[in-house]
Amino acid sequence: MLPAAVIDQIKADLPEWHWQGVGQGASIMEVSHRGKAFEALINDAEQDLRDLLAIPANYSVLFMQGGAWGQFACVPMNLLRADEYAGYVVSGGWSKSASEEAAKFGEVAVLGLSEEDRYHWAPKLSTDIIEKYNKSHSRPDKLGETLWSYFYVCSNETVYGNELHTLPRDLPAPLVVDASSHFLSRAMDVSSCGLIYAGAQKNVGPAGVTIVIVRDDLLDRAPKAIPAVWHYAHMAKHKSLFNTPPVFSIYATALTLKWIKAQGGLDEMERRAVARSSMLYDAIDASKLFKAPVVKADRSRMNVVFDSPNEEIDKAFVTFCEARGLMSLKGHRVRGGMRASLYNAMPIEGVEALVAAMREFETIQSKL
């Protein structure tokens, strides 16, 4: 979902893109990515992102291609050294896939896993857990050296609906965060992370661009030759314009960043996210029919997962909602149940309508 104002602007910019009031003689899909206007746009987008997240000066902002699955490979190819470990916290399907993809390129240690509990909580990474792993895996030739290239968390798991509301700190190696599905829904302490990445398509723009925020000392760590388009140092050196970038997706992202700023920035995005998700979780917790399985401290503000007593009622409820114009409530195919995704562009009225539908459905069910 994109803000209506962004869609309107995209429409107004066809057939001719206007940059700061000046017509560019062609649409955004046709202008050169080496032209002055697009260069100004991508610089502007980077600055807006820096303003919104208070990104420190020693971090680079990259606009890449390949989505989160691309970064699942790109991160270990750039950062995972021979004879070291990458420490993964597996809190859902995405971090599980990320850890499996990383294992193609080096040694992976799983430092937290809640799969047995259907990922209904998010494991927390701590120096204690790491210390314990160090002791049980110490190698005489590495004594006194860190075993770790980086640690990895997915800070919002869309399928199971858990979210890390606090990032781990003071780790003995850089923290890598897949923030794809709650990026820009609240402030983040960038300085506590080595690298944060996010596919644009949840809160920031249309699919096709991946934002990577990376501390400069991590740019050029690739232990061997890797593809140029996936080499952080190479992309940073060329300010993401080394090869043809996904121009349209970056343009739409730039418009969305302006929209977020105009709405009041990340504090306002967080206020809205809390308002939307609290309203829905409160309604679920008050219901006798529906249950939210994720522990309260780890509940996602973006993806509210809930269940009825059985699959049949799940299905009936999804159909009941669709008839009221409330779409996309079916849970992910690997999990089932229901899921309401409440990204930045979702107005509170959408949640109010869903809560009303839940109550109505429950009343009908109770009379059956």
Added chain:
Amino acid sequence: MLPAAVIDQIKADLPEWHWQGVGQGASIMEVSHRGKAFEALINDAEQDLRDLLAIPANYSVLFMQGGAWGQFACVPMNLLRADEYAGYVVSGGWSKSASEEAAKFGEVAVLGLSEEDRYHWAPKLSTDIIEKYNKSHSRPDKLGETLWSYFYVCSNETVYGNELHTLPRDLPAPLVVDASSHFLSRAMDVSSCGLIYAGAQKNVGPAGVTIVIVRDDLLDRAPKAIPAVWHYAHMAKHKSLFNTPPVFSIYATALTLKWIKAQGGLDEMERRAVARSSMLYDAIDASKLFKAPVVKADRSRMNVVFDSPNEEIDKAFVTFCEARGLMSLKGHRVRGGMRASLYNAMPIEGVEALVAAMREFETIQSKL
């Protein structure tokens, strides 16, 4: 440049995308890539591409991310075996970069190079050249076996303006063709190639999607673990919907494919490309001021490169044209001179205006 009809359709599909007359409740940037409508659209695009290029059934069509630079790495990662060579023909800057990128992942042999002549002709690959290389590099342990994983050509070099009008045939290993910059400007004999790829942004759609046509026996040859998003077999198995694809770029590409079909297909695209480029080359050859340096047999129909006697006159001509609304005539920064790019969507009137400007400029110059 995209056809005006495609831009109009994109505009009409905002704020709500209609697929076959049915409103989808959201824009193309917001619908799920797992929804029925987008699945139908991508299948349709594949079928249109198969129809246009007469792609045989034993070839897969993939919609990937990363552009040509992505494929520079993706091709050797998937196809270059240990103890074998990849044979590259270097006919310009793109194939040179491709050969250098491939050398990161295995052994590369350059089988043709016209750099000394500023790439003013395109080297031809033949079994004789390959045989000669085989003899001078034969290894006792490999006698009787092919040394080659694949051969590689860039069939249109945009910067230096040369084009391979005939692809090499009957090679002892699969031929890989980077057809990015003249893709769908004419028919191609897909069956003589192992793999053809093209970044969309020249003739097919906006930047952000890369089309890969690959013979099925080459899908699963990766000699070791490679990124899932870059593994041809993996992408083919999931019909390009393994991870979130660049939805908007694929949609715009699908519209452009329909446009090409409606115009009369690749025969008509070729007729127009011949008409446009002949008109311009004829004017250059008839001129006393301008010269086209590429040998006639290898001249590109897409990128017409030409020079005046010196840089100063080049610059004056580019400025003269800009004042007449004729943009983007400056040659690529690594080459200089002039370049007119005449992609599918360029109307013949654009060439007529350029030819008129050339004549007028030449007359003024001759009086100085």
